[in-house]
Amino acid sequence: MWKTITLFILFVTINGQCSCSKFTDQSSCFAYGYCLFVNGVCSEQKCEAIPYQEKCKSPLCLWKDDKCSTFKAYEETCQALLPQQCTQYQGCYYDYTNLKCSINKDCSSLKIDQCNGKLQNGNSCVADPFNNRCQEMTDCKSLTTEFMCLSQFPQCKYVDSTCQPQVCTDIKDNISCTFIDECQWNHDKCQYKNCQSIAFGYLCNGNTCGFDKNKCFACFEQYSYQLFVGLISLLFIL
Template sequence: MWKTITLFSLFIVINGQCSCSKFTNETNCYAYGYCLFQNGACKEAECEAIPYEGKCKSPRCLWKDDKCSTFKADEQTCSALLPQLCTKYEGCHYDYSNLKCVVTNDCSSLHIDQCNGKLLNGNFCVGDPFENKCQEMTDCKSLTTEFMCLSQSPHCKYENSVCSPQVCTEIKDEFSCSFLDECQWNNERCQYKNCQSIKFGYLCNGDTCGFDQNECFTCVEQYGYQLFVGLISLLFIL
């Protein structure tokens, strides 16, 4: 029989974030990430110190009862999250069978229709319905099936039975190039982003580059993982 399953699809971007201490200007400090400007310095904000909802964001912070607090995954806090917020917080996944957000402890223990969300270490669960398999994803190379790897395109590529990170210079179209924060489309080809060549702050700020002192600079703290979560529907025969 034919069956449709809706799964979370993960897209991984290999980069990091600028340290808040890199920003010396108060305006630029507030414009970037979780940074707050206090006592003449830009620093990473403790959730409890964030005074407004706009900067109280997942996966570290949760806005509740008109205040920002550090998120701690447990049955009570996960179950209180709306479906669209559930998988943005570490330690939670959405159970489509029972239509509720619950705690995530181990990807391999999840049924395929529960295979989504983050573990407490920040890694995501990714599944293959044809193999009926859910596993923890640390990077592209950790994905063990072709389906899992191709579901991460253009961030991962599958060649010679191996899943590996996409290389900017191998991407042939502007649309795919634009998905990767570390890549930029220039002179009709995809290249690694040259932060110093970017002239405007709104084009600069991201995981790869930061803007301060009227200049765009390269973030030092790279090689972490940022993930974008979307939804895909799969139709297959059981």
């Protein structure tokens, strides 16, 4: 007797950000992240090896005394930052009552007027003034109130009393679509980026795509298969 079994297979793609080594053009290398072109190779540089002020940037590096150095969040290093720099560096928050930049170790201990910036682990502090709360945001699902969730739009959306990550295809306007790195506005719709279809470097560079030699390419490393849900029918004899 012939039997047919239908199996649902889910292939998963594991993604990672663009590495400097993917860039072969000197100008494209310089435009991306902490990359520098040294001895014909594009590679990520330590802050101390960066000789240019425009490449010495938050959240890893700080330009001070005409040199670039690795930024480490201590009370004295946070206090030395200008107000407009304060929340750009991980581990610092700006105290609007006392008008100073201070070290940030725990979002939940901050008052509402201090609930800004990021922890040293890169997670943001998000305020809910209605409930007088400051909470660490690990992802959209970690936000426990509607106000905090909506304050992170368009990255997050509030559905069925829970905070959820935004889906590109659910976004209906161009501006909100462009705020999310993995989304692009195309043919009056917000879609997931197809890096190869992007013609301009300023639209390409980010965590999702990189621009090199006048071409846009996907940063993601494919360790497995692309996301695909398929059906397989197997025939066998009992």
